[in-house]
Amino acid sequence: MDRISILARGAALAVFAPLCVPAQAATGNVFNPKISLILSGQYAHYSNDAEAEMPGVVLGPETEFKTSGFSLGESELVMESNIDDRFHGWATVAFENEGGETVVAVEEAYINTLSLPYGLAVKLGRFYSDVGYQNHQHPHAWEFADAPLVYRTFLANQLGDDGAQVRWLAPTDVFLEFGTELLRGDGFPAGGDQRDGIEAWTAFTHIGGDVGSGGSWRVGLWHFDGNAVDRRSGEDVETGFTGDSRIDGIDLVYKWAPDGNPLVRNLVLQAEAMRRSEKGTVVYDPDGSGDTSAYDGDQFGWYVQGVYQFMPRWRVGLRYDRLSASNSVANPVADTSLALLADDASTPQRYSAMVDFSNSEFSRFRIQYNRDESRPDGEDADNQFIVQYIVSMGAHPAHQF
Amino acid sequence: MMKTISGAFAAVLLLLTQPAAAQLKVFACEAEWAALASALGGDNVDVYAATTALQDVHKIQPRPSLIAKYRKADLLVCTGAELELGWLPQLIEKGNNAQLNPGAPGNFEASRYVTMLEIPAKIDRAQGDVHPYGNPHIQTDPRNIGKVAKPLADKLAELDPAHAADYARRYQDFNTRWTAAVDKWTAAAAPLKGVPVISGHKAWAYLYDWLGIREVATLEAKPGIPPSGAHLQELLGGLKTQPAKMIVYAAYQDHKPIEWMAEHSGLPTAELPFSPGGAKGTDNDLFATFDVTVQRLLDAAKQSPQS
Numbered sequence: 001m002d003r004i005s006i007l008a009r010g011a012a013l014a015v016f017a018p019l020c021v022p023a024q025a026a027t028g029n030v031f032n033p034k035i036s037l038i039l040s041g042q043y044a045h046y047s048n049d050a051e052a053e054m055p056g057v058v059l060g061p062e063t064e065f066k067t068s069g070f071s072l073g074e075s076e077l078v079m080e081s082n083i084d085d086r087f088h089g090w091a092t093v094a095f096e097n098e099g100g101e102t103v104v105a106v107e108e109a110y111i112n113t114l115s116l117p118y119g120l121a122v123k124l125g126r127f128y129s130d131v132g133y134q135n136h137q138h139p140h141a142w143e144f145a146d147a148p149l150v151y152r153t154f155l156a157n158q159l160g161d162d163g164a165q166v167r168w169l170a171p172t173d174v175f176l177e178f179g180t181e182l183l184r185g186d187g188f189p190a191g192g193d194q195r196d197g198i199e200a201w202t203a204f205t206h207i208g209g210d211v212g213s214g215g216s217w218r219v220g221l222w223h224f225d226g227n228a229v230d231r232r233s234g235e236d237v238e239t240g241f242t243g244d245s246r247i248d249g250i251d252l253v254y255k256w257a258p259d260g261n262p263l264v265r266n267l268v269l270q271a272e273a274m275r276r277s278e279k280g281t282v283v284y285d286p287d288g289s290g291d292t293s294a295y296d297g298d299q300f301g302w303y304v305q306g307v308y309q310f311m312p313r314w315r316v317g318l319r320y321d322r323l324s325a326s327n328s329v330a331n332p333v334a335d336t337s338l339a340l341l342a343d344d345a346s347t348p349q350r351y352s353a354m355v356d357f358s359n360s361e362f363s364r365f366r367i368q369y370n371r372d373e374s375r376p377d378g379e380d381a382d383n384q385f386i387v388q389y390i391v392s393m394g395a396h397p398a399h400q401f
Numbered sequence: 402m403m404k405t406i407s408g409a410f411a412a413v414l415l416l417l418t419q420p421a422a423a424q425l426k427v428f429a430c431e432a433e434w435a436a437l438a439s440a441l442g443g444d445n446v447d448v449y450a451a452t453t454a455l456q457d458v459h460k461i462q463p464r465p466s467l468i469a470k471y472r473k474a475d476l477l478v479c480t481g482a483e484l485e486l487g488w489l490p491q492l493i494e495k496g497n498n499a500q501l502n503p504g505a506p507g508n509f510e511a512s513r514y515v516t517m518l519e520i521p522a523k524i525d526r527a528q529g530d531v532h533p534y535g536n537p538h539i540q541t542d543p544r545n546i547g548k549v550a551k552p553l554a555d556k557l558a559e560l561d562p563a564h565a566a567d568y569a570r571r572y573q574d575f576n577t578r579w580t581a582a583v584d585k586w587t588a589a590a591a592p593l594k595g596v597p598v599i600s601g602h603k604a605w606a607y608l609y610d611w612l613g614i615r616e617v618a619t620l621e622a623k624p625g626i627p628p629s630g631a632h633l634q635e636l637l638g639g640l641k642t643q644p645a646k647m648i649v650y651a652a653y654q655d656h657k658p659i660e661w662m663a664e665h666s667g668l669p670t671a672e673l674p675f676s677p678g679g680a681k682g683t684d685n686d687l688f689a690t691f692d693v694t695v696q697r698l699l700d701a702a703k704q705s706p707q708s
Contacts, residue, residue: 085504088494115499119472169472169497175465208465213453216464255462259455262462264655312627312655360626398491401464 033081033089034395038140040073041389042066048375048382051235054149055343055376056325057299058241058282060156060188061234062098066146066386072097073388074139076107080397086115090397092138107138107160123165128158129181130167131202131222133251133270135159141399143268143307144354145368145386149321150301154247154276156188159224161200175208175218183226189245189276190226200226208401214260218401220251230286238287239337243280243295249273255401266309273302282329284336293338297327305352313359319352323374340376348374363391425561428470428501430479430489431458432676433540434511434553436685438478441554441571445564449474454679455653458484459625463491471496474507476560478553481510482517484537509556512537515545518606540676542607543583543691550575582688586695587611593698597643599636599668601650601659604675608694617643620650620658628658637665647701651675669704671697 044066052065066073072095080090092108110125128136134151135158147157163183170176185191185199202225208218224247233239250273257266276299284291305319325344332342350373356366370384424447429435435450442448449470452458458480461467471477471492479485493502500507517535539545554572558565594613603624609616618639622632648670650659663670674680674690680697683689 085502112494114493114502115505116497117499119497121494121497167497169468169495171473173469173473175469206465209469210464210466216462216466218465255464259653260453260461261456261653262460263457263653264657398463398487398489400491400495401462401468 031081033079034397036078036392036394036396038074038076038078038138038390038392038396040075040140040391041071042073042145043070043387044068045385046382047384048372048380050375050379052374053235053337053340053376054153054323054348054374055340055346056297056323056327056348057153058233058239058337058341059153059235060191061232062096063152063156063234065384067097067100072102073390076138076140078397082114083111086113087111088114119169119171121167121169123167124163126160126162127165128160129183129187129202129224130165130179130206131159131181131204131220131224132249132272132274133218133220133253134272136400140390140392143270143305143317144319144352145366145388146370148272148303148305148319149323149348149350149374150272150274150303153323154189154274154299154301159187159202161185161187161190163198163200175206177206179204185226185228187226188231189224189247189278190228190231192229192231192240192242194229200224211254214258215254215256216401217252217254220249222249222251223247224249228280230283232286233337235337237285237337240283240286241278241280241295242283243278245276245278247274247276249275253401262309264309264312267306268308269304269306271302271304273300275300282338282341284333284338289336291331291333291336291338293329293331293333295327295329295341297325297329297341297344299323299325299327307354313357315356315358317352317354317356319350319354321348321350321352321374323348343376346377350374362393362396363389365389425476425557426474427476427478428474430477430485431540432678432685433546433687433690434478434480434549436677436687436690437546437550437553438476438557439685440575440687441550441568442557443567443571445561445567446557450685454651454674454676454683457653459487461485461488463488463495467492468495471501472498474498474501476507476509476556477501478509478511480512480537480539482512482534482537482539483532484512506560509553511545511549511553512539514548514552515539518610519603536603536606538604538675539607541605541694542611543579543586543687544611545607546687547576547579547583550579578688582691586691590695590698593702596647596702597645599645599648599662601648601654604651605649605673608673612698614649614698617645620648620662627655633658633661636662640666640668646705647671647698649673649698649701652679667706669701671701673697 075095077093083089089111094105094107096103108127110123110127112123113121161183165181167179181202182198183200185195190200204222206220210216226245228241231241253270255268279296282293282295301323303321307317309315324347327344329342332339351371354368356364358364366388368386372382427438427446427448429450432450432454435448438448520535554568558568590612597615597617600616600619603619618636620628648668673694674683677690678684680693
């Protein structure tokens with residue numbers, strides 16, 4: 001048999017088909033949840049080995065840079081299924097590398113309604129909040145290997161918590177939805193002790209539509225209100241915060257492809273801005289020296305990024321990040337996080353560029369460069385290189401817009 | 402911010418207080434079902450096509466405008482067989498419209514009414530983007546459109562009983578014209594029987610089954626994975642022993658590999674609409690779509706070098 005017909009026969013077994021396919025063959029497992037496994041890993045290099053601290057803020061837990069050298073990235077096991085005709089369930093278990101140790105964490109585990117009337121939907125359990133644009137995306141779906149600085153500093157990369165969400169979709173031609181989340185208050189920038197009620201809440205609205213045959217957009221406005229009681233920073237020497245933390249945010253995304261067909265070329269532009277106000281007490285090294293200060297701060301952060309697919313499989317992306325702060329710290333003890341928090345004169349910023357290659361919908365390889373100028377003044381700019389792979393196996397669920 | 406929100410609320414209230422339109426709102430996942438629903442529903446239906454023939458229906462963004470349309474629809478008409486797996490589940494989750502849930506009266510899957518081809522014996526992603534329920538591109542055979550028309554007309558009548566007689570009458574009319582047209586196309590396409598072709602994608606199983614066309618190769622080595630230069634070279638070499646008469650591809654596909662192959666092999670190409678709107682004059686018109694499809698195949702066969 002000649003080569004072409006062998007190829008044709010091979011192709012005949014397979015079928016031109018969609019993004020994601022459940023791996024359920026005609027065996028007895030058709031009612032099993034759809035399961036997918038995301039594997040990722042990276043090699044990272046940093047020109048500056050100094051601790052990844054930032055002036056004008058107290059960083060939350062798990063906000064250090066990716067481990068230098070080879071390391072396992074965020075690998076996730078996702079299971080989802082309809083529970084019955086009225087409920088759907090979803091769980092994401094993540095395997096992460098934290099300071100050389102592998103940690104297993106339940107990132108999301110929620111049920112959501114499928115058949116409430118009047119355009120209402122309710123979600124219960126642990127979930128990523130629908131505030132902001134990037135917040136609901138799992139790290140494997142991010143356009144860059146790391147979170148924007150404003151996400152890293154204000155939300156410890158991503159706001160996830162236990163609670164309930166109610167969402168109402170208006171019956172309008174323009175996309176318009178309103179939602180609110182009542183949360184346990186474990187997710188940064190809330191957190192700490194005495195989580196015995198609704199210690200945090202959010203409200204958000206999204207508006208969106210199309211521009212011509214190839215463009216679509218969404219704008220979001222949101223608010224977060226959280227209560228922290230001895231919230232710890234997660235560094236080697238911890239800093240505790242007790243008080244209120246509030247964030248107002250706006251997010252914009254615009255996607256374009258010729259005739260709405262992203263096959264060959266497409267563009268994704270996104271930008272988000274957040275203002276966070278915190279008021280309360282900070283304690284440096286609460287288990288040791290216990291230096292305490294009153295703290296009343298305002299921080300502002302934003303990023304803008306664009307990712308362009310210029311030919312099938314290949315994309316390039318650019319991102320710019322910036323932060324500023326205006327903090328009043330009554331007792332800025334030198335050489336502690338209190339002094340770092342009081343340092344609101346500098347403006348942390350970062351330039352990022354990336355190229356990625358996707359062999360199929362299920363595998364992606366990325367090279368990213370960051371020029372990171374987010375450390376306190378006097379520190380050298382950090383030239384960061386990250387080489388990353390992300391693959392997806394099994395019935396990977398569709399991604400949100 | 403408060404001003405924006407209160408303005409938005411006012412707009413919503415205004416819309417809510419307007420009387421609901423009497424027309425049945427149909428959300429069609431693909432242009433062929435939009436055209437069929439329009440033909441069967443006439444003025445009684447308000448049809449929205451979620452995708453166009455210039456888009457790859459596997460790779461649609463579940464964008465805000467689609468969610469808004471989904472929310473307001475009374476009937477969802479899709480191919481099914483997991484063709485829309487990359488985006489429809491997101492519309493179901495975000496669109497908050499229980500009427501359209503799978504299994505609910507407002508959910509209509511066309512692929513349930515036809516015989517599926519190419520159901521794979523083995524499911525492994527090493528084979529590319531395989532599809533466990535068979536090839537979902539059922540609309541490329543007009544006989545399948547005919548098979549879907551009756552249950553779709555019945556569905557419209559079920560959801561809008563006040564106009565049941567209209568739907569029955571329109572179906573009779575459509576079916577008469579369609580049956581005649583299929584006979585005409587089949588007769589006209591007789592010279593295509595047994596003709597060997599190269600396809601851009603594995604998208605034409607039903608068309609080839611209908612006309613007896615023989616697919617000897619696809620430009621994609623594996624479905625859903627863009628063709629590499631090496632694979633194209635290999636195909637070109639293989640043409641010497643396994644000749645083909647033309648290259649068949651859909652309007653929405655990447656034209657570059659097709660142009661490369663046409664140039665190097667000297668084979669004529671047939672760009673087919675794939676769905677209504679995929680060629681000039683075929684917007685929302687199933688009859689014109691197949692007129693163009695058959696004509697372009699015949700034209701390409703005529704240009705084909707004699708072997």
